[in-house]
Amino acid sequence: MSMKTSHATFKERIDIQMQDDYMRQSVANAQERMFTNRAKAAEALGNWEQWREMGKEIRQHVLENLDYYLEQLSDKVVENGGNVFFASTAEEARGYIEGVLKEKKAKKIVKSKSMVTEEIDLNKAIIGLGCEVIETDLGEYILQVDDCDPPSHIVVPALHKNRTQIRDIFKEKVGYQGTNDPEEMTRFVRQHIRHDFLEADIGITGCNFAVAETGTVSLVTNEGNARLATSLPKTHIAVMGMERLVPTFEELDIVVSLLCRSAVGLPLTGYVTALTGPRESDQCDGPEEFHLVIVDNGRSAILGSEFKDILRCIRCAACVNTCPAYRHIGGQSYGSIYSGPVGAVLSPLLGGYEDFKELPYACSLCQSCNDVCPVKIPLSDLLLKHRRVMAESKLTPLGERAAAGFFNFVNARPALWGKTVKAGAKVANATIKDGKMPFNVGPLKDWTDSRDLPQPDGESFRSWFKNRQQTKGDQQKNEAGDHHD
Amino acid sequence: MTNPARLQNRTAFLENIAKVLDRPRRTQAPVRPALKYRCHQEVMAGWSPDQLRDRLVDYTENALGAKAIVTTKAQLSRVLSEACLAYQQNTLSDDGKDVVLSADVRLQAGIDINQLTQAGLSLYVWDSSLGYDANIRACERAKVGVVFAEQALAESGTMVLYSQVEQGRVISLLPEASVFIVPKSAIVPRLTQATAVLTEKAKAGKRMPSCINFISGPSSTADIELIKVVGVHGPIFATYIILDDQ
Amino acid sequence: MKVNFFVTCLCDTVKANVAKRTVALLEQLGCEVIFPEAQSCCGQPSINSGYVESSKPAMKSFIRAFECNDYPIVTPAGSCAAMVKAYPEYLRNEPEWASRAQAVADRLFELTQFVVRELGVVQLGAKLVGTAVYHPSCSLIRKLGVRDEPLSLLAEVEGLTLLPIDNQETCCGFGGTFSVKMGEISGEMVKEKVRHMSEVTPDYLIGADISCLMNIGGRLHREGKAIKVMHIAEVLASR
Ligand code: SF4
Numbered sequence: 001m002s003m004k005t006s007h008a009t010f011k012e013r014i015d016i017q018m019q020d021d022y023m024r025q026s027v028a029n030a031q032e033r034m035f036t037n038r039a040k041a042a043e044a045l046g047n048w049e050q051w052r053e054m055g056k057e058i059r060q061h062v063l064e065n066l067d068y069y070l071e072q073l074s075d076k077v078v079e080n081g082g083n084v085f086f087a088s089t090a091e092e093a094r095g096y097i098e099g100v101l102k103e104k105k106a107k108k109i110v111k112s113k114s115m116v117t118e119e120i121d122l123n124k125a126i127i128g129l130g131c132e133v134i135e136t137d138l139g140e141y142i143l144q145v146d147d148c149d150p151p152s153h154i155v156v157p158a159l160h161k162n163r164t165q166i167r168d169i170f171k172e173k174v175g176y177q178g179t180n181d182p183e184e185m186t187r188f189v190r191q192h193i194r195h196d197f198l199e200a201d202i203g204i205t206g207c208n209f210a211v212a213e214t215g216t217v218s219l220v221t222n223e224g225n226a227r228l229a230t231s232l233p234k235t236h237i238a239v240m241g242m243e244r245l246v247p248t249f250e251e252l253d254i255v256v257s258l259l260c261r262s263a264v265g266l267p268l269t270g271y272v273t274a275l276t277g278p279r280e281s282d283q284c285d286g287p288e289e290f291h292l293v294i295v296d297n298g299r300s301a302i303l304g305s306e307f308k309d310i311l312r313c314i315r316c317a318a319c320v321n322t323c324p325a326y327r328h329i330g331g332q333s334y335g336s337i338y339s340g341p342v343g344a345v346l347s348p349l350l351g352g353y354e355d356f357k358e359l360p361y362a363c364s365l366c367q368s369c370n371d372v373c374p375v376k377i378p379l380s381d382l383l384l385k386h387r388r389v390m391a392e393s394k395l396t397p398l399g400e401r402a403a404a405g406f407f408n409f410v411n412a413r414p415a416l417w418g419k420t421v422k423a424g425a426k427v428a429n430a431t432i433k434d435g436k437m438p439f440n441v442g443p444l445k446d447w448t449d450s451r452d453l454p455q456p457d458g459e460s461f462r463s464w465f466k467n468r469q470q471t472k473g474d475q476q477k478n479e480a481g482d483h484h485d
Numbered sequence: 486m487t488n489p490a491r492l493q494n495r496t497a498f499l500e501n502i503a504k505v506l507d508r509p510r511r512t513q514a515p516v517r518p519a520l521k522y523r524c525h526q527e528v529m530a531g532w533s534p535d536q537l538r539d540r541l542v543d544y545t546e547n548a549l550g551a552k553a554i555v556t557t558k559a560q561l562s563r564v565l566s567e568a569c570l571a572y573q574q575n576t577l578s579d580d581g582k583d584v585v586l587s588a589d590v591r592l593q594a595g596i597d598i599n600q601l602t603q604a605g606l607s608l609y610v611w612d613s614s615l616g617y618d619a620n621i622r623a624c625e626r627a628k629v630g631v632v633f634a635e636q637a638l639a640e641s642g643t644m645v646l647y648s649q650v651e652q653g654r655v656i657s658l659l660p661e662a663s664v665f666i667v668p669k670s671a672i673v674p675r676l677t678q679a680t681a682v683l684t685e686k687a688k689a690g691k692r693m694p695s696c697i698n699f700i701s702g703p704s705s706t707a708d709i710e711l712i713k714v715v716g717v718h719g720p721i722f723a724t725y726i727i728l729d730d731q
Numbered sequence: 732m733k734v735n736f737f738v739t740c741l742c743d744t745v746k747a748n749v750a751k752r753t754v755a756l757l758e759q760l761g762c763e764v765i766f767p768e769a770q771s772c773c774g775q776p777s778i779n780s781g782y783v784e785s786s787k788p789a790m791k792s793f794i795r796a797f798e799c800n801d802y803p804i805v806t807p808a809g810s811c812a813a814m815v816k817a818y819p820e821y822l823r824n825e826p827e828w829a830s831r832a833q834a835v836a837d838r839l840f841e842l843t844q845f846v847v848r849e850l851g852v853v854q855l856g857a858k859l860v861g862t863a864v865y866h867p868s869c870s871l872i873r874k875l876g877v878r879d880e881p882l883s884l885l886a887e888v889e890g891l892t893l894l895p896i897d898n899q900e901t902c903c904g905f906g907g908t909f910s911v912k913m914g915e916i917s918g919e920m921v922k923e924k925v926r927h928m929s930e931v932t933p934d935y936l937i938g939a940d941i942s943c944l945m946n947i948g949g950r951l952h953r954e955g956k957a958i959k960v961m962h963i964a965e966v967l968a969s970r
Contacts, residue, residue, distance in 0.1 A: 014915060030711050032898075050522040057521055067502040068511040074492055080692060083491040086498035096493070138717060139708035156708060163710055182709040186717055197718075198625070214683070214693045224658060224704035224719020230696070231654040232621070242502075247517050248687065249680040253525060257676060266548075267641035268676065268701050271719070274683075276693035284613045284620055285653040286695055296498065304505030324902045328919040362913055364906025364920065365779060366869040387781030396781065404782040411777075412788035414769035414796060425744045432745075435952045443911035450918030451949030454745055461743045461750040465766050 002090075002121040003351040005150035006335040010358035017333045023152070023160040027330050030159055034321040037265025038372065045261070055258045056376040058251045059312035062243070063303060069212040069245055070294065076215025080277030082290035086242075090120035090297050097204075097237060098125055100291055104235055106131055106201035110193075112219070112226035113137035114206025115154060115315060116241045116295055118337045119350065122204070123148075133204075134196045136225035138189055142166055145173045152331030154338060155263050155317040160330055203229030203287070207240035208314075209255055210292075213248040215276055217292065220259055222270040230275055236287035238275070242294050243303075243311040255314055258374040262316035298350045307382055310345050312375040317342075319369035319379055325362050334359060341369040341379040348386055353395055360386035418462060425460035432456055528640060529674035537639040537672040538727055544642040549702030550715055551642070551723040557730045562597045565664065566604035568724045569629045572662040573606075583627040585609045585660060588651035592633040592666060595728070613650045624659035630720075632657050634667040636682070637725070640675040641701050644725065648696035657700060662722035665700075668731030734762045735797060737806035737815075737839070740772040741941050749941055752964040753807040753842055760850055769796035773814040779907050783821055790818050791828060797835050803849065804839045807964050809870035809877065809940045810907075812841040816875070841871065843939055843963060847880040853887050859969040860890035861934030863961075866924075866947065868940035869902050881939050881963055888966060894931040898923075905946040921950045929956060939963045 006013055017023065042048040062069055074084040087093035101109070109131055111117065123144075126133045135144040139157040143149045146169045151157030158166070163180040170176035170185060174192060178184045208220045217238045219226045230236050246252050252274075260268050279286030302311055320326055320340030331339035336347035336356060344359035360383045369379040390396050391404070410416050431437050435452025437444060447453070503510040529537065538555065545553040556564045569584045584601070586592065588611045601608060609623040624630060632652055636645040644665040648654050657663045673679065676699065683693065704719030715721065734757060742750040754764050771793055774786045793815070797804055806812050816839065818832035846852055865885060871877045885893060904910065904920025911917075924947055928936065936951065936958050938944045948960035 011915075018915065018919065026710065033711060045524070045528070047522070047524045050524045054520050054522055054525075057518065061515075061518060064506070065511055065515040067499040067506070068513075068515055070502070071495070071499055071512070072514075074495060078491050080695075084493070084495070086494040088494070088498060088501070092494070136718065137708070138706045142708070156711065158708055159711070161709075166709055182712045183714045185709060186706060186714040190716070190718055194718075198621070214687050216693055222704065223706050223717035225717070227654070227658050227698070228718055231658060242498075249683040250520070253676045253680040254520065257525070264707075266701075268638070268643055268699060270701050270703070270705055272676075272699040274693070274697040274699075276695050276697075279648070279695045280650075280692075282613060282650045283648060283653065283695065284615075284617045285655050286648060294498070296501075300501050300505045303502065304507070324904070324920050325913070325916050328916055328923075361909065362916060364869070364902045364904055364909045364913075364917065366902030366906070367873040368869070368900075368902070371873060384779065384781070387779070388783050389781070391781030392784055400780070401782075404777045404780060405785060408774070408777055408782065408785045408789050411771045411774060411786075412792045414771055414792060417771040418768065421740065421743050425747070428745050435949065446911040446914030447949070449914055450953070451921060451946065452952040454945045454948060456745040457748040459747065461738050461747040462766070462768065464747055464751065465754070466768075469766075 003119055003336055003347065004355050005332065005337060010333070010335065013333045013335055014329045017330045018328065020160070020330065022162050023330045024328065026159060026162060028327055030156065031321050031327050034265065038262055038318055038321065041261035041265040041267070051254065051258060052374055052376050054254050055374050056312065058246060058254055059375050062245060062247065063308060063311055066243065066303065069247060070242065073210050073212040073215055073245055074294070076213070077277060077292050080215050082215070082277040082292060084292045084294065086294050088296045093120045093239065093293050093295050093297070094122060094125040096293060097122065098129055100235065100237060101126065101129055101131060101202065104201055108196060108200045109133045109202045109204055110136050110197055110200040110229045110233065111204045112206070112221065112229045113140050113157070114204070114239060115337060116206055117204065117239050120295060120297060122239070134193060136193060136197070136229060138186060138223060141189060141193070142169065145169055150332055151337055152339065153317060153320060154315055154340070154342070160332065197228040197232050200233045202235045202237060203233040204237045204239065205229055207238045207244055208259065209252055210240055210245040211249055211252055211274070212245055217275045218252060218256070219273045219275070220256060220269050221273070224271060227271055227273055230273070230287065231285050234287060235289045235291070236275070237291045237293065239293045239295060242296050242299050259314050259316050262318040262372070262374040302349050306385055307345070307349055309377050310342070310349070310382060312377055313342055314375060316374055318372040318374060322368045322372050324366060325364065329362065341383070345379055345382045345386070353390060357390060357395060360390070422460045422463055425456065428456040429458055525675070525677045528677070532674065534669050534672065537674065538669050538729070540639040541637055541642060541672055541727070544639070545702065545725055549642045551702040551725065553725045553727065555727045555729050558595055558728050561595050561666070561726065561728065562600040564726055565596060565631065566601045566606055568664055568726065569606050569631070570604060572629050572722055583607050583609045583623060584629045584631060585611060585624050585627040585656050587611055587632045587656055589633040589649070590651065592631070595666070611651060611653055611656055613653065620653055621655060621659070624655045627660040629662045629664055630656035630660040631664045631666070634665045635671065636679050637667045637672045638675050638679060638699070639672055643699050643701045645679050646698045646700065647694035649694065654696045654698070657698070658719055661720060662724070663703070663720040664724045664726060666726045666728065668728045670731060672727070732762050733765060733800070733802045735765050735767055735800065735802050735804040737770060737797070737804050737811065738766070739806055739808045739811045739941070741945070742807060746941050749807055749962040749964055752962070752968040756855070756964055756967055757805060759855070760846065760852060765800070765802065767796045767799050771796070773811045775810065775814045775907050778814065778821070787822065790822065790832070794818070794828070794831050794835050798831065801838070803845065804835070805842055805845045806839065807842045807939070807941070807962065809841050809868050809875055810942055812839055813870045813874035815839055841875055841877055841939065843880040843884055844875065844877050847883060853883045855884070855887065855967050857887070857967045857969050858889040859935070859966055862892045862894050863935035863937045864896055864928050864931065864933045865893050866903060866936060866938040866943055867900055868938060868943045871939055872900060884963065884967060885937065894933050896927040896931055898927060903943045903947050905942050907942070910946060921946050925950045925954060925956070928958065933958055936960045937963055937966055
């Protein structure tokens with residue numbers, strides 16, 4: 001799967017998705033549960049704002065000194081006996097990993113959940129080499145088995161599917177015979193792919209945070225698949241976005257705590273695993289060979305732009321879980337592996353406006369995402385920045401640009417504006433009857449598809465106020481006159 | 486200093502970062518600003534060992550769906566064999582009956598192997614010198630893996646494990662049930678105290694253990710309809726044995 | 732005390748009664764209300780669509796209009812207040828204008844904020860019998876940080892009971908041009924808001940942002956719901 005997950009237009013996608021009642025119900029329930037869990041976990045700490053502030057500062061400091069920390073990290077990894085490849089592009093990253101696979105004559109690869117490997121479309125490259133690749137995170141496994149259905153959530157990728165759909169997929173594709181009970185299906189997958197872990201030549205993982213000082217890669221997980229993938233195969237390849245690191249274990253504490261509470265509402269997930277290089281020579285499990293692939297793929301351009309705050313992101317999905325637009329359109333509508341507010345900011349940056357130009361508008365600017373982000377990314381401000389970039393580089397529709405130009409022309413001229421308001425009030429008053437207009441075109445139609453128009457109150461306020469002041473003035477004059485008489 | 490074949494494309498990559506940051510390449514360690522607040526240090530600060538133990542037990546039993554047993558060193562062999570026997574009866578399939586024991590000296594010094602065998606358990610003690618296959622096979626067939634934890638985190642019901650020659654990664658991973666043994670004195674409030682130990686190690690120039698695990702209960706997932714299912718690829722059951730007099 | 736009134740374009744053109752009530756309320760509290768005629772729209776429709784550069788002349792015109800005196804500026808709309816408070820950031824590259832914008836922004840208050848925080852009044856002698864859902868608009872709670880002020884004013888209204896609803900603080904789906912540009916999504920959001928409101932069958936819907944009230948009210952009207960939509964200024968003027 002690459003960044004882009006669909007060839008349909010945005011409107012086509014949301015039309016389809018909004019018909020999917022199961023998905024919508026499931027997303028709504030999930031949002032509420034995850035939102036509440038997060039809020040409770042944050043509350044339990046008592047000083048969440050201080051934690052967020054620390055998270056923001058740590059991530060900010062890393063970004064400002066990214067070259068230094070990446071140098072330190074890579075030196076350490078090599079010192080510990082690992083290999084490091086810096087990949088400027090997705091092709092370079094894939095090329096290097098293909099090289100390792102070939103050198104190891106790998107046949108089978110087990111993967112644990114990693115967004116960046118999806119971003120660089122790694123699975124396709126692996127399959128292209130004639131290797132078998134198994135996504136072992138349960139959610140990712142479901143999607144892979146379902147002919148690589150795109151993920152709909154950055155933490156819970158198969159959120160849009162219900163248990164019966166999953167049962168049917170398993171039945172058809174992997175010979176599952178059981179019921180739609182989640183526990184039974186989970187156990188089935190456990191048994192079904194256990195041998196893959198044991199047979200795999202290579203384990204590929206992402207990296208939640210690397211620790212620069214020690215050359216460590218940390219993974220924050222629940223299922224145990226990432227542990228298997230980094231304990232059994234002889235080779236471990238970790239792929240990380242170049243910004244995903246912290247200076248020392250001291251900062252790791254803070255960001256991992258923020259991530260677990262924000263993502264799943266727990267003080268820690270089931271497994272936080274900190275891996276440093278290949279195994280020591282006197283130990284017998286764990287990989288003999290370790291490769292760290294550090295991926296730029298558009299990130300440095302973001303770092304040098306007004307969008308750099310988004311690189312603080314720790315992929316917790318708290319913003320997704322609170323977003324009212326996501327709630328109604330679901331993750332697949334975004335057409336990107338990254339959905340919700342973070343996806344709407346990131347996808348146009350990594351994948352270009354051409355494919356993702358609508359996403360920044362799929363937002364009512366309610367700012368609830370800003371409020372929950374554990375590293376205080378001003379997401380809605382960044383979405384506005386996208387709109388600004390598009391408007392100012394003329395990527396917006398001509399009609400819209402003309403309308404904005406006209407509006408701004410009138411609005412900057414007080415006398416003209418005053419007249420327009422007075423006339424507008426008259427027109428509205430004369431035409432809107434019982435919430436409807438006699439004509440219904442363009443933007444008006446988009447409004448009236450789901451709601452009526454307001455009942456106007458009559459003349460404009462400014463006309464009324466002026467009259468009132470005049471009357472008042474006349475009265476005062478009269479009173480004053482009376483007095484002098 | 487470093488082998489170039491093992492470190493590729495670095496210079497251009499980092500030069501580019503310096504360029505977009507609009508400054509020369511930073512090669513000296515930047516001043517790492519002290520964390521702005523101490524709220525992470527304040528969690529359960531000043532709690533007594535008993536309070537930390539109670540919190541650990543409470544969280545483990547109520548939030549993690551795992552078992553926590555408080556005992557003494559003298560009782561350990563008995564408690565451990567009971568815990569292992571319980572899993573032998575409860576587990577899902579019936580092939581493989583072994584318990585894999587870590588060879589950690591702290592664990593070995595605390596138990597009487599005879600007492601465990603007399604209780605009817607067949608044991609395998611981790612032995613790195615036998616190599617990958619033998620140890621993996623033993624763990625794969627075993628019902629229970631028994632390990633000794635460096636620390637336990639009260640806040641999150643977490644056991645901290647370092648990979649070491651005597652205690653491989655997979656003992657707490659492949660068997661269906663995990664048993665962790667931890668002395669009460671090793672219970673700390675939260676991740677903060679665990680990472681502090683690692684930061685100290687790093688400052689002293691030591692290499693990190695190749696695999697450090699912070700394990701909170703059995704493996705789990707919520708990937709199907711957000712319903713929590715305990716036991717996915719990792720262990721399905723977990724018991725923590727806390728040595729109250731250690 | 733003299734105060735300037737910033738009416739906002741929606742109140743000026745279609746909801747003049749809300750503006751009139753606001754003026755009456757301020758006068759009741761002893762304020763002399765000035766209406767600077769040169770005021771125009773805060774520019775939200777254009778600025779929030781990304782046309783920041785071409786909106787700058789209008790921002791400056793707005794600033795000029797309110798530089799006619801030094802008195803506080805009061806407006807019955809959270810979102811318009813929040814917009815003007817963002818001017819200094821937009822005009823950052825023109826320091827002189829940025830500081831003029833800041834001076835205007837500092838004098839600007841949303842109505843309930845002004846009444847409660849500046850005038851220190853919560854009891855206005857209002858009476859409205861029935862049950863109501865209060866909609867805390869995004870602009871008010873998240874952009875301006877005005878959460879308790881409207882509630883403390885409403886708590887003093889005789890006969891009025893506020894009913895909590897599910898997801899109370901979730902956006903109603905208005906979002907300015909979002910409501911037409913992404914009409915489908917906006918429509919689903921307002922439908923859900925109305926569904927949650929209907930569950931508690933209130934007599935009134937009360938809010939402090941006319942745009943949200945138009946949006947939710949438009950949906951209520953479409954569904955034929957007998958819930959009366961009132962701006963908080965109208966509630967506070969009820970006797
Ligand atoms: S943007 Fe913030 S809230 Fe959203 S995923 Fe990233 S860190 Fe989490």
